[in-house]
Amino acid sequence: MYLEKLYLINYRNYLSLENNFSAQVNILIGNNAQGKTNLIEAIYYLSIGKSYRPARDLQLTNWNADYFCVSGLVRNNFGKTKLDITYRNNEQTNKEIKVNSSKINKNAELLGNLTTILFAPEDLNIIKGPPSERRNLLDNDIAQVSPAYNTKLQQYNRILNQRNYLLRKIAMNQTADKQLDVWNQQFLEMSNDIVEKRLEVLEKLTPLTRLMQRRLTEGQENLEIRYILNKDKPIKRNSEIKNLLLAEMNKYRGEEFKRGITLCGPHRDDLLISLNGNDLKYYGSQGQHRTTVLAVKLAELEFFKAESGEYPVLLLDDVLSELDQQRRDQLLNTIQEKNIQCFITTTEDNSFLWHKNTTLQKFHISEGKLVTQ
Numbered sequence: 001m002y003l004e005k006l007y008l009i010n011y012r013n014y015l016s017l018e019n020n021f022s023a024q025v026n027i028l029i030g031n032n033a034q035g036k037t038n039l040i041e042a043i044y045y046l047s048i049g050k051s052y053r054p055a056r057d058l059q060l061t062n063w064n065a066d067y068f069c070v071s072g073l074v075r076n077n078f079g080k081t082k083l084d085i086t087y088r089n090n091e092q093t094n095k096e097i098k099v100n101s102s103k104i105n106k107n108a109e110l111l112g113n114l115t116t117i118l119f120a121p122e123d124l125n126i127i128k129g130p131p132s133e134r135r136n137l138l139d140n141d142i143a144q145v146s147p148a149y150n151t152k153l154q155q156y157n158r159i160l161n162q163r164n165y166l167l168r169k170i171a172m173n174q175t176a177d178k179q180l181d182v183w184n185q186q187f188l189e190m191s192n193d194i195v196e197k198r199l200e201v202l203e204k205l206t207p208l209t210r211l212m213q214r215r216l217t218e219g220q221e222n223l224e225i226r227y228i229l230n231k232d233k234p235i236k237r238n239s240e241i242k243n244l245l246l247a248e249m250n251k252y253r254g255e256e257f258k259r260g261i262t263l264c265g266p267h268r269d270d271l272l273i274s275l276n277g278n279d280l281k282y283y284g285s286q287g288q289h290r291t292t293v294l295a296v297k298l299a300e301l302e303f304f305k306a307e308s309g310e311y312p313v314l315l316l317d318d319v320l321s322e323l324d325q326q327r328r329d330q331l332l333n334t335i336q337e338k339n340i341q342c343f344i345t346t347t348e349d350n351s352f353l354w355h356k357n358t359t360l361q362k363f364h365i366s367e368g369k370l371v372t373q
Helices: 036-048 121-128 131-145 147-171 177-216 241-251 253-259 286-308 325-337
Strands: 002-011 014-020 025-029 067-076 079-088 095-099 102-104 116-119 223-229 233-235 270-275 313-317 342-346 360-366 369-372
Touching (some): 002 036, 014 036, 014 369, 025 036, 036 067, 036 313, 036 342, 116 286, 121 131, 121 286, 131 147, 131 177, 131 270, 131 286, 147 177, 147 253, 177 223, 223 241, 233 241, 241 253, 286 325
Parallel strands (some): 025 342, 025 360, 116 313, 313 342
Antiparallel strands (some): 067 079, 095 102, 223 270
């Protein structure tokens, strides 16, 4: 799979862009604050319909405009697909998404048409950040290979919000707890499905990540990823998930009535990432954090390939300078050996790092303008 052409109108600092890209390596060269990351973000946005940065759609619009468009032509084993996303901040229906000129009603229908793996400096939060960072990593991977999962997450959040609403009413003595029973059943069923799917994918992703970690460290580091139910209960696939969830709901029932919030469920689960038996979040060095994130990203490439039959597009935003020579070489060799399309941002020309037989395209970015070099 690769992105053949990208169109932008009023996206961030890009007033207008129409450009073809190499099916292999695309190097985006420029000083800071010129639009390199914005271009990476636009490709990611076209992939899943939202930014990977903490920004609402309104904030993606150029300051002098009231709308933006992101479009692209994607080629894969089945042919080509045209993707279009238009956002207008002056209409009731702000966002319109089209696949091959046909309007779609659900964001889940966009997923899978352009799959991407992003590697950015912020990804160190996968290790050091809160549980939501690790849940998002897993959920985004699942949604791209199984778009129906994204719909299930949305349904879960609606049920969660309704349950929290009733819990607040109970906490204020404004309703009886019996009204919660109907929502509890739906909450339990949806929670079970989400956790089961996460465990299924984690079972496939973990050995790939372990293998990549050993390659990067020449067999010196053993990586393990475990799913933690409600922050303190390690579980594996084929556990009695529903019974465990029900036990947690009963355990926290009184506390939930007091506080007015749901204290168990997939929104509170975590991933424990350990290195040689130690929790990496607390005992790993900065170099080990970087290596582990790189191992995760390389494993994601193989996971996507196994699930869809094609490698995703790899987006590398200012990461080569963060890696030492051994890890950088491992990453670059993987990209070239497996014929993966990638977009790499950098402040200086690093084309000398690539093999001579690599199809490579260089672009210079300045003030939201892209120039082929």
